[in-house]
Amino acid sequence: MGLALLAIAGVLIANRSGADGLAPWIIPSIVFALGLALVWSPLDRVTLEDARRPKLSGLFERDAWARLALGLAMGIGALWWFATWEFTMDPVQRAIIVPLVVLGALALVLAPWWLRLIRQVGVERQERVREFERAEIAAHLHDSVLQTLTLIRAKADDPDAVTRLARAQERDLRAYLYQDRRTEEESVATALALAVNAVEDAQGIIVDVVSVGDAPTDERLWAAVKAAGEATSNAARHGIGPVSVYAELTAHTYEIFVRDSGPGFDPNTVPSDRLGIKQSIIGRVARQGGAAFVQSAPGERTEVSISVPREVRS
Amino acid sequence: MSDKTADDAAVATPPGVTVVIVDDHDVIRVGVRESLEDDIEVVGEARDVESAIEVILEAKPQVVILDVHLPGGTGGGALDVLAEILTGTDAPRVLALSVSDAAEDVVATVRAGARGYVTKSISGPDLSDAVRRVAGGDAVFSPRLAGFVLDAFGAAGGEVAAIDDDLDKLTAREQEVMRLIARGYTYREVAAKLFISIKTVETHVGKVLRKLQLSNRHELAHWAAQRRIV
Numbered sequence: 001m002g003l004a005l006l007a008i009a010g011v012l013i014a015n016r017s018g019a020d021g022l023a024p025w026i027i028p029s030i031v032f033a034l035g036l037a038l039v040w041s042p043l044d045r046v047t048l049e050d051a052r053r054p055k056l057s058g059l060f061e062r063d064a065w066a067r068l069a070l071g072l073a074m075g076i077g078a079l080w081w082f083a084t085w086e087f088t089m090d091p092v093q094r095a096i097i098v099p100l101v102v103l104g105a106l107a108l109v110l111a112p113w114w115l116r117l118i119r120q121v122g123v124e125r126q127e128r129v130r131e132f133e134r135a136e137i138a139a140h141l142h143d144s145v146l147q148t149l150t151l152i153r154a155k156a157d158d159p160d161a162v163t164r165l166a167r168a169q170e171r172d173l174r175a176y177l178y179q180d181r182r183t184e185e186e187s188v189a190t191a192l193a194l195a196v197n198a199v200e201d202a203q204g205i206i207v208d209v210v211s212v213g214d215a216p217t218d219e220r221l222w223a224a225v226k227a228a229g230e231a232t233s234n235a236a237r238h239g240i241g242p243v244s245v246y247a248e249l250t251a252h253t254y255e256i257f258v259r260d261s262g263p264g265f266d267p268n269t270v271p272s273d274r275l276g277i278k279q280s281i282i283g284r285v286a287r288q289g290g291a292a293f294v295q296s297a298p299g300e301r302t303e304v305s306i307s308v309p310r311e312v313r314s
Numbered sequence: 315m316s317d318k319t320a321d322d323a324a325v326a327t328p329p330g331v332t333v334v335i336v337d338d339h340d341v342i343r344v345g346v347r348e349s350l351e352d353d354i355e356v357v358g359e360a361r362d363v364e365s366a367i368e369v370i371l372e373a374k375p376q377v378v379i380l381d382v383h384l385p386g387g388t389g390g391g392a393l394d395v396l397a398e399i400l401t402g403t404d405a406p407r408v409l410a411l412s413v414s415d416a417a418e419d420v421v422a423t424v425r426a427g428a429r430g431y432v433t434k435s436i437s438g439p440d441l442s443d444a445v446r447r448v449a450g451g452d453a454v455f456s457p458r459l460a461g462f463v464l465d466a467f468g469a470a471g472g473e474v475a476a477i478d479d480d481l482d483k484l485t486a487r488e489q490e491v492m493r494l495i496a497r498g499y500t501y502r503e504v505a506a507k508l509f510i511s512i513k514t515v516e517t518h519v520g521k522v523l524r525k526l527q528l529s530n531r532h533e534l535a536h537w538a539a540q541r542r543i544v
Contacts, residue, residue, distance in 0.1 A: 174415070206435075210461035210496050213470035244457055244498025250470045257497045303497070 024085070032078035032105065038071030039109050075109050144172055164204040171197060188217040188225065192247050192256070195229035203236035205243060213249030220288040221254055224308045227292060228256040230280040231304040235260035239302055255307040264300040281306065331449040334358040334373055336366040336395065337381040337411070342434065346379060346411070349438030354445055363387030367398045375406050376449045380428065382412035382419050396426040409448045417462050421537040425527050430454025452516050453523035460496040463522060464489065466533045481529045484522060491518045 079102050086094075148169040155161040184191040189211035196207050217225070228245065235243045239260030247256045281304065282292045290308030331354045337343045338361045347356050358373040360366035363386035370378055378399065380392050387394030392410060399405060410428040412419060420431050430448050432441065433456065444454040455463070464470060467484045469492070475483035484492065487508075494504045501519070505512045526534070 208457055208498070210457050212461050212464045212496070242498075246457065246461070246493070246497040248464070248470055248493070248496075250472060259498045301503075 025082070028078040028081045028085075031074050035071040035074030035076075035078065036109060038067045038074065040112055041067055041071075072109070075105065079105055140176060144176075145169060160204050164201065167204075167206060168201055171200075185217055187214050188221045188249065188254070189214045189247065191217045191222070191225045192228060192245070195225050196232050196245055199229060199232045199236055203233065205236045205241040207232055207236075207241070207243045207245055209245045209247070211247045211249075215249055218311055220290070220308045220311060221249075223284050223288045224254050224256055224290065224306050227281045227284045227306050228258055228304075230284075231256075231258040231292075231306065234277065234281075234304075235302065238265070239263065249310075251310065253307050253309055255305065257303060257305050259301055259303040262299070262301050264296045264298050264302050266298055267294050267296055277304075330355060331377055331445055332357045332373070332375040333377045333379055333445060334360065334366075334370050334375040334406070335379045336360045336370075336384065336392075337379075338362060338383075338385055339381075342381070346441070349441055350445065351439065351442040354442055361385075363391070363394045366395045370395070370399045370406060374404065377445050378406045378408045379445065380408050380410050382410055382414060382423055392423055392428070393426045396423070396428065400427045407448045407451070409444055409454060415458055417465075418537045420459055420462055421466065421526070421534055424459070424523070425534070427527070429523065431459045432456050433458070453519045455492070455495050455519055455522070457496045457498055460492045463526060464492050464496060466531060466537070467525070467529075468531075468533075469493075478521075481525050482531045484525065488518050488522050491515060492522060495519075 083098050083102060148165055152162050152165050155165070182190050184194060192211060193209050196209050199205075200207050215221070228247070232243060232245060235258055240262055242261060244259045245256065246259075247254070249255075277294060281294075285292050285306055285308050288308050290306065292304065292306045294302065294304050296302035333350070333354055333356055335343050335346050335356060336359070337346065340361075343359055343361070347359075350356065357375050358369040360369040361384075363384050365386075366378075366380070366384065378395075380395060382392045384391040384395065390397075396408060400408070408428040409430045409432065410420075410423045411432055411434055412423075413434045414420075415433065424431055429451075430444055430453055432444050432454060436444070436456075447454050463484070467473065467482070467489075469484060469489045473483050474489070475485045478485060490508060491504055494507060495501075499507065501512055501515045505515045508515075
């Protein structure tokens with residue numbers, strides 16, 4: 001509106017100072033500017049509330065239509081006048097300049113509408129993408145969390161089962177939300193986490209895994225991971241939770257520590273025919289040039305330390 | 315880890331700790347309040363950034379148990395709250411509580427001034443212990459936070475600080491302490507294993523906390539930047 005008033009004021013001043021003294025293009029220019037303002041004005045309002053989601057329905061109210069029609073009429077009128085204006089006698093110059101100016105002016109009138117249209121298409125596409133993502137997440141939550149909650153309700157009188165279900169679901173959701181997915185072969189940290197998770201599921205205990213450093217899982221690292229899985233399983237069977245697993249990968253060695261919360265035992269009293277520790281932990285890493293120790297005493301916590309040297313890369 | 319004995323916790327414990335619990339989930343707030351032991355008094359609760367700042371400045375608790383992800387403010391969650399309340403000499407000490415294990419959450423929160431970080435799966439006695447420890451001015455490092463620290467300071471790559479004050483590396487002793495904490499040792503067990511006093515363990519952990527907050531190491535800066543703070 002301000003623009004329109006300004007334009008009218010301009011016209012009045014032009015009249016007062018005498019139209020003869022001014023160039024003849026002043027009045028058509030003002031008319032054109034007014035038309036422009038009228039055509040653009042409905043767009044102001046639609047973007048007022050949210051620039052990213054224009055209310056397009058607002059554009060087609062009667063008032064907006066009237067402005068649009070009037071503005072276009074004024075614009076075209078001004079251009080018509082320009083097209084017939086003989087500012088130069090050379091017909092070639094006119095044949096070039098007139099169409100250019102008319103096209104440019106029309107583009108100016110319609111540009112914001114066109115831009116708006118493009119943006120609207122973009123917004124709609126974005127919304128579709130978002131909708132799709134939401135549907136994906138909803139599907140995942142339904143398949144996992146809702147199912148688990150239903151299971152938990154069904155087994156409400158079995159605390160062990162509930163704990164196990166809750167823990168497994170928590171891990172699943174955590175992996176879905178926070179982890180960049182890497183396979184066991186790509187990442188020894190992932191391999192260890194999966195090995196420990198399998199024990200958690202089977203034995204229904206809580207194990208915290210902390211890994212420092214990561215690398216692709218080669219044969220030696222696999223041996224260490226499997227030994228750690230065995231150690232965790234032992235801890236779950238004979239000790240009490242929670243169990244802590246800490247793994248540290250340096251340039252030269254891979255070390256894993258598995259520690260339960262008691263009650264401990266005397267390693268010397270374990271019968272020699274018990275193969276758990278000897279074969280699947282100590283033997284397994286010894287074959288890869290590594291070593292494993294069990295440290296425990298009755299009443300203390302038990303800690304299994306596993307270490308393997310890393311393959312030297314040439 | 316629940317076998318921390320009273321003498322372990324009592325080292326720097328002022329009797330009766332006041333806390334404010336900030337979490338946007340009602341269930342978690344109730345759970346935390348219920349699980350805290352009797353000598354810890356809850357003097358206020360809040361559920362978003364604005365109410366948290368108001369309640370904390372009003373109630374002046376010794377410790378704030380702060381959820382990392384909070385609605386309101388400028389969208390920074392706990393970082394917004396920390397920026398407002400950690401001013402002045404009687405600022406409360408903050409224990410961050412989260413379900414997230416993501417490095418950027420942990421590191422950003424500690425760098426913004428939290429003195430400890432525990433996950434919501436922590437047991438009641440352990441949480442009470444952590445609150446008392448933070449109230450006494452000590453840092454609380456969970457095994458996971460210790461793991462991040464070792465990762466971030468290049469401990470696995472063999473980087474060792476030659477002088478104590480090197481902010482970008484840990485000393486050999488600090489690395490040892492962090493490794494044992496990552497392995498699930500309590501402060502008391504770390505002390506016994508290394509033949510040092512609990513007080514010394516606390517000093518080492520405090521120094522590591524300071525390095526974590528002040529260091530400009532690339533990894534730390536990167537993790538912090540993901541949460542848009544430095």
